[in-house]
Amino acid sequence: MGRPWTINHGPTPEIRHNDSHIQWKYSNETEWHNLIDINSLKGIDGTNGTDGTDGKDAGLTWDGTTLTADNPEVIIQLKALLGIS
Numbered sequence: 001m002g003r004p005w006t007i008n009h010g011p012t013p014e015i016r017h018n019d020s021h022i023q024w025k026y027s028n029e030t031e032w033h034n035l036i037d038i039n040s041l042k043g044i045d046g047t048n049g050t051d052g053t054d055g056k057d058a059g060l061t062w063d064g065t066t067l068t069a070d071n072p073e074v075i076i077q078l079k080a081l082l083g084i085s
Helices: 070-083
Strands: 013-017 023-025 033-037 060-062 068-070
Touching: 068 070
Parallel strands: none
Antiparallel strands: 013 023, 023 033, 060 068
């Protein structure tokens, strides 16, 4: 029977973020290296969305067990979207 193999993959890479950058280092290092400036990941602001048809919420209530709606049609539509009979 052969001897079991031990594979050494080396130090583990670690990732974190601070206020300005996503940073990385190996587990055996103490100094963090900047990977990318967080601000470079943000695009321009989009336009504001529009309100619903009548500007009202769906009237949904969750009591921890049961979902109810002011309008029963909302529950029918949710069940259809989720594939629930």
